[in-house]
Amino acid sequence: MKKLILFALIGLTLSANAQNKKSKSMVKNKKEEVTEKKAVVYQVFTRLFGNKNTTNKPWGTIEENGVGKFNDFTDKALTEIKKLGVTHIWYCGVPHHALVHDYTAIGISNDDPEVVKGRAGSPYAVKDYYNVNPDLAVNPAKRLEEFESLIARTHKSGLKVIIDIVPNHIARKYEGKTNPKGVRDFGADDNTSIEYARDNNFYYIPGQHFQVPTSDNYKPLNGEKNPLIDGKFDENPAKWTGNGSRLAKPDINDWYETVKINYGIRPDGSKDFPELPAGYDKKSYKEHFAFWKDKSVPSSWIKFRDIALYWTAKGVDGFRYDMAEMVPYEFWSYMNSAIKTKNPNAFLIAEVYNPHESRNYINLGKMDYLYDKVAFYDKMKEIVQGKSNTDGISDIQNSMADIEHHMLHFLDNHDEQRLASPEFAGSPEKGKPLMVVSTTISTSPTMVYFGQEVGEAGNENGGFGTHSRTSIFDYVGVPNHQRWMNGGKFDGGQLSQPEKDLRDFYKRLLNFTINSSALMGKYQEIHSLNRYATEGYFPEVYSYVRWSNTQKLVVIVNFSSEHTSHFELKVPADIIKAWKLKDGIYPVKDQLYGKSTSQLHVVNGEGKVHISIAPLQSFIYQL
Structure with a gap:
């Protein structure tokens, strides 16, 4: 299986004479560079982050397997x-979504x-957009206040x-229990x-009742008895399902727990709303805002805009939009x-897969x-699994030259197989060099x-969720993370030495x-120049300059x-x-x-550096 090693030669420091001759413009440029930095997003699955329970019983209840709370983010x-090097934290799974737990005592x-x-x-089956998941609160009746406190603590930490x-x-059963005045439910x-x-x-789907999907291989709650499991769900008429299924009885593999939102796209695919005039791809958000100010738009547009502004007013600094390409870009404008x-500094991330x-x-x-x-992540995965070589990386980067800053890099998230899993890199060590490339090849933000x-x-099989992806x-609990959490001390006290070393690397x-x-x-890229080095053929080596x-x-x-490459x-x-x-000769030192x-x-006028680098090793050199 192929692996990745990095050598980075960094920071060719100006000579003393050159520094003495710096112009005012050079000082200005330096100042600008210092203020413009890469962003690092740390995604946490909020429900799992603070959970100390290690039972991990498949299909376990909240009492059996435990759950993390907002207050665990001390x-x-x-x-x-x-201190890890993070600038933004994405609290995943915060809006109140459908779940199987009894909160009727507080009106849910x-x-x-x-x-x-x-x-x-x-x-991603949100039940109430104006409140948060009651599982995440010590006092579910005060769940919104607890999240507001978390926002304040997060900002305090920088x-x-x-x-x-x-x-x-x-969610199929949407109920806004705490809507602001004048807000009507979807x-x-x-x-x-x-x-x-x-x-x-x-x-x-007029004239048809919704029918619960069925399968020989799946039973709700793994077959456990529940008074609501009766083969029926009251939805008449049936609605289209979230992934676009128009069947009153969706397939078990459809997003049957959700219903599709209508943004003014007619069933034949045509648009029933104003379109942006030619040239608006070059215009600022202010000009886009002015364009929509006097336009009549579909009801769903207004509802979601108001939801976003509600959370913005509470101090939320940005949003991650799920399956954004299933919604027209005019709405996003x-x-x-x-x-x-x-x-103006809102940080907006979209899940879009169509290049x-x-x-x-x-x-x-x-x-x-x-x-x-679809481009960078998939290429990295293919290379580390031995399914592809380094050829093509340059094409990916060059093809995105005009938008590379806007392409968020990640190697792990809640939807994908864990980087360290056997199904991906195979070990944490094998993932390290991928991470180096992911963070250094472009100006894009990094997500961890x-x-x-x-x-x-x-590795845990939580029940509905299967191994290789944290459910x-x-x-469930997250074992390696729990060892770092160390009972709430957050000091890595239970980590093994290799785990400590890995975190130190990150x-x-x-x-x-x-x-x-x-x-x-x-x-x-300098890959094409260095693919054939003097000592032989190096199809597994890729190089570039920044x-x-x-x-x-x-x-x-x-x-x-x-x-080891020499x-x-x-x-x-x-x-x-x-x-x-x-x-001349410029000594360099790893940073x-x-x-x-x-x-x-x-x-x-040409440069050479002797390279001797072991498998999975990384260097960042500064002259």
Whole structure:
């Protein structure tokens, strides 16, 4: 299986004479580079983060398997997350979603297990957008106040807050119990006698009752008896299902726990709302906001805009939008421009998987960042699994030159197989070099999923959720993370030495990236020049350069897990010229661990560095 090794030659420090001759513009550029830094998002599955229970019984109840609370994010926990090199924390699964637990004592209706996935429920079947998951509160009746306190603690620690908004679908049984004055629930004013109307919030199947999906291989709550499990769910007429199924009885593999939101897209796919004029891909969010100010838009647009502004007013700094490409980009222009008008620094992430639509959602939809999965993530996974070589990485980066800053890099999240799992990299160590490349190849933000930094492999089978992915449907514990949590001390006291070393690696790497001006600068591949080194053929090696006015980087990646690479790395003349380096020898020292040194030799305007790097090793050198 192929692996990855990094060598990064960083920070070609100006000579004393050159520093004495700095112009005022150079000082200004340096100041600008210091203020513009990479962002690092730390995604936590809020329900699981603080859970100390290690029972992990499949399909276990909240009493059996435990659950984390907002209050588990103590000042100490947040400080340690910040020290890891994090700028934003995404509290995943905060809005109140459907789940199987009795909260009728505080006025919340019970959810039918036949339209709930798992026992703890999917965070993407939101039941009430104006409140939060009662499971997460010490006092469920005061759950909103507890989350507001968490927002305040997070800001106090120096972190920004991100939560989910799921615009494409909501829970089949939506009930807004704490709506602000004047807010009507989704569907409350719909004409249910017809399939479609622009201002209906849902699509309907007139004359047909909803039928619970069935399967020989699946039973709600794993067959456990429950008074609501009777093969029926009261929905008449039936609504379209969240993934677009128009069947009154959706398939068991459909998103049957949700219903599709209508954004003014007619059943034939045509648009029933104003479209953005030509040229709006070049216009600012302020101009987009002005465009929509006097336009009549579908009811669902207004409802979701108001939801986003409600949370913005409470101090939420940004949103992660689930399945954003299933909603028209005109709506995103409308909503995101409204959010940016209230908070110009709002951090907006969209789950978009169609590369052909990326520019529409960035330029027309005014998204800040999109998942870079189909291109970068998938390529990294193929390489580490030995299914692909390094050829093609340059094409991916070059094809995104105009939008690379907007492509969020990640190697782990709640939807994907854990980086350290056998189904992905195979071990935490094998994931380390992938992480180095992920964080250094572009100006894009980096996202880390909690537990990734201590090698969590997602081995637990929670019930509805299966191994390799930490379950988002069940009450479970996260073993590696729990060892770092150490009973609430958040000091890594129970981690093994390799786990401590891994977290130290992440801490060093992430803190380096958020303080590096070069990583917010230019990129150029040198792979094609170095693929055939003097000592032989190196199909598993990939190299590129990054630079700014004050810092220069050379990154070398070796995806082999078996061979130490020995060769002379060539830095081409056009890079040496761009960096304004004269012939000479430049000593370099590793900045990640501070132990390794080497030399950059510049002869006749071309550079060479002798490389000797072991499997899975990474260097960040500074001249």
